[in-house]
Amino acid sequence: MNMLHTVNKSPFENSSVSSCISMCAKNNSILFIEDAVISVMKATKFTGMIESSLKDFKMYALRPDLEARGLSLDNVIEGVKIVGYEEFVDLTTEHDSVQSWL
Amino acid sequence: MSEDAIIKKFMYVNRKSPYGTIYALESLEVVLITAAFDQDVSLTFTDDGVYQLMKDQKTDGIGMKNFSSTYAALGDYEIKKIFVDKESLDERGLSLSDLQELVWEDEDEDYAEKSSINLVSRSDLSKIMNEQDIVMSF
Numbered sequence: 001m002n003m004l005h006t007v008n009k010s011p012f013e014n015s016s017v018s019s020c021i022s023m024c025a026k027n028n029s030i031l032f033i034e035d036a037v038i039s040v041m042k043a044t045k046f047t048g049m050i051e052s053s054l055k056d057f058k059m060y061a062l063r064p065d066l067e068a069r070g071l072s073l074d075n076v077i078e079g080v081k082i083v084g085y086e087e088f089v090d091l092t093t094e095h096d097s098v099q100s101w102l
Numbered sequence: 103m104s105e106d107a108i109i110k111k112f113m114y115v116n117r118k119s120p121y122g123t124i125y126a127l128e129s130l131e132v133v134l135i136t137a138a139f140d141q142d143v144s145l146t147f148t149d150d151g152v153y154q155l156m157k158d159q160k161t162d163g164i165g166m167k168n169f170s171s172t173y174a175a176l177g178d179y180e181i182k183k184i185f186v187d188k189e190s191l192d193e194r195g196l197s198l199s200d201l202q203e204l205v206w207e208d209e210d211e212d213y214a215e216k217s218s219i220n221l222v223s224r225s226d227l228s229k230i231m232n233e234q235d236i237v238m239s240f
Contacts, residue, residue: 012193
């Protein structure tokens with residue numbers, strides 16, 4: 001199964017991001033939305049975890065949620081693709097299923 | 103205000119990112135209400151709450167009200183004690199320069215603008231919190 005995982009909580013707030021990463025199958029995709037976009041920023045406590053997971057999963061972050069929080073697109077970890085709502089829709093249709101980590 | 107009015111020390115502790123939940127906006131509204139009653143108000147930004155003060159927030163894309171400019175009005179409400187947790191900034195790769203500047207005007211010094219933001223450690227925060235009459239957590 002080619003599954004898309006979406007996460008919407010800050011990695012500092014609860015374990016959704018780390019649980020998602022630990023249970024995500026290889027070559028699945030993870031889309032970070034809402035407060036979870038914090039996960040893909042450089043120089044945080046979680047940067048290493050995200051960087052080392054990039055070899056196993058494709059990762060995406062929703063641009064409007066980054067911009068709303070004043071998070072600079074230049075400070076997003078290399079390898080994480082920044083997407084808009086249209087690409088969010090594309091991702092959901094390109095994958096067999098979607099799992100939302102709430 | 104009568105001379106025997108009771109002034110209590112209120113601290114509002116902000117621990118959440120601004121748009122994922124309604125807590126940040128609700129906190130700000132309650133803070134402004136308390137300030138209107140001439141109380142001793144201070145604000146703490148810790149954990150993901152530090153993101154509330156980020157510069158350059160642009161909310162057009164998510165279709166939500168951008169309330170970040172309201173923090174700049176706190177000085178006009180005589181709220182001049184804003185504590186930012188240094189450890190929270192550090193673990194997020196942030197520094198004070200990523201946050202908006204907040205000032206108050208000192209009428210005793212010809213309305214000179216002074217910074218309201220105090221960068222503090224968690225052990226400082228613990229002491230300051232312990233001096234409060236009322237602590238409200240958002």
